[in-house]
Amino acid sequence: MGVAAYIREFARFDWLKKFFTAKTAPLASPLHFHGFPELTSTECTNCLKCRMICPAPGAIEIVQRRDGKWEPQIVPGHCFRCGYCVEICPEEVLTSGDILVKRREQNLAFTHEFEVMVDTNFCMGCGNCCTACPVNREIDPGMGAGGTSTTDTVLMRIVGGRNTVQHNDLCKGCKVCEDTCPNGAMHVVRRVEAVQKEGC
Amino acid sequence: MTLLQRIKNAVRKRSIHICYVNTGSCNGCDIEILACLSPRYDIEQYGIYVHNNPREADVILITGAMSAQWIDKLPDLWDRVPGPKAAVTIGNCPISGCAFNRPGSLIDPPVSKYIPVAAAIPGCPPRPTEIISAILNVADTLFENYEIKSRGKKP
Known part of the structure; x- marks a missing residue:
């Protein structure tokens, strides 16, 4: 290959155009990309x-x-x-x-459940979480200010100065208890599982 | 508009020097900026060059949620950038703190509290295409007629 081949290669119009002007990058997102919903x-x-x-x-x-x-x-x-x-x-x-x-x-589906976890080292049994919980309010509107309840069908209540979770499955995941806890003792854990339904 | 001003506008649009500042990010956005340099996206074809030195930069790219150590350092760094200058924030963190904005975390977003921000790119992290198109969109108007606009102002 001589010098002439090089000159012929670089004197092509396309090459010169690409060299001197901006090439378009792939500025479109691919179809599988999750954008903002x-x-x-x-x-x-x-x-x-x-x-x-x-x-x-x-x-x-x-x-x-x-x-x-x-x-x-x-x-x-x-x-x-x-x-x-x-x-x-x-x-x-x-x-x-x-x-x-x-x-x-x-045929995919998400199953999710919420688990209310109480850090017993930090819980001081003030009952803010129990009174704030919207599920508790629906089941036992007469719950005491300290979070004590006469019925054990509520989501959680104060028993013996400690918050005890009675029915985890009732939790809807609003995390109001996390926000109202003054000590950061409440945690709502979300368990998400992707399952494939039958009949696919 | 004088001819000199026109030449300055045309040149400033095609030659942008960038410095990026990580104010406590998780490195996700930094990797996306790095991907902009790769041959696939290739920001140098648009005349955007990366120098990691604020004194050489026109645009500083900010990632991260403003950790406590950066609160005095970022305005200081901003003062060192010669004019005309602009700040562009990358990702959710400089806007809202993103996943790190929890009770008890040691961050103080948004970045726009500390320095003037010209453009913000949301996303966790934003795609390289989004970063490039945002910078190219602001590049046309950002430094236009800088001398006329800044007349009478402190440099």
Whole structure:
């Protein structure tokens, strides 16, 4: 290969154009990429499952519009784009990337349960969590200010100066107990499992 | 507008020097910035060059949720950047603190409390394409007519 071959190679118009002008990078996201969740046309039932499963603080708000319909709103500066809210929604209100397509194809579902954990080293038995808990309020509206209750069907109550969890399965994951605890003794743990349903 | 100003505008649009500052991030966003340098995205084709020196930079990219150690250092670093200058924050952390913004954590977001921020790119982490397109979008107007705009202001 002589010098002429080099000159012929570099004198091509395409090559010169690419050399002197900016090449376009792949500035489009691939289809499987989970962007910020977007609304579909289906109506939100305000079940708050998306809000309970969201791992990012303050990333999703369910607001009521002027016409009375509920709709989830994603806050971009807070959202991780993990797609949990899209996967958990039973009505398919939100969509992101190819999550919904995959879910329909493979018959996937999320099961989730919440476990209320009390750190007995920090719990001082003030009962703030028990009185704040919305599930407790529904079951036993007459709960005492100290969190004591006459019935053991509540989610948690103060027994012997300590908070004891009676029925873990009632927890809906609102984490009000975490927010109201003055000592940071309450923790609501979320266990999420992806399962494949039968009939796929 | 004088011819000199026009030349300055054209040159500043095509030659952006960047310094990135990690104010306590998890390195996820830093890796995405690193990916912008790779041949696939190649930010140097747009005239964006990385120097890790604030004195050479036009744009500083900020990642991280503003840890306590950076609270006095970031405004100091911002003063060292010669004008025209701009700050662009990358990721959720400089906006909201993201996953680290829990009770009892030692961070103090947002970054815009401490220095003026020209653009913020949300995402945890944002894709390299989002970073590049955000910087290219602000590049056209950011340093335009800098001398005219800054007339009478303290440098």
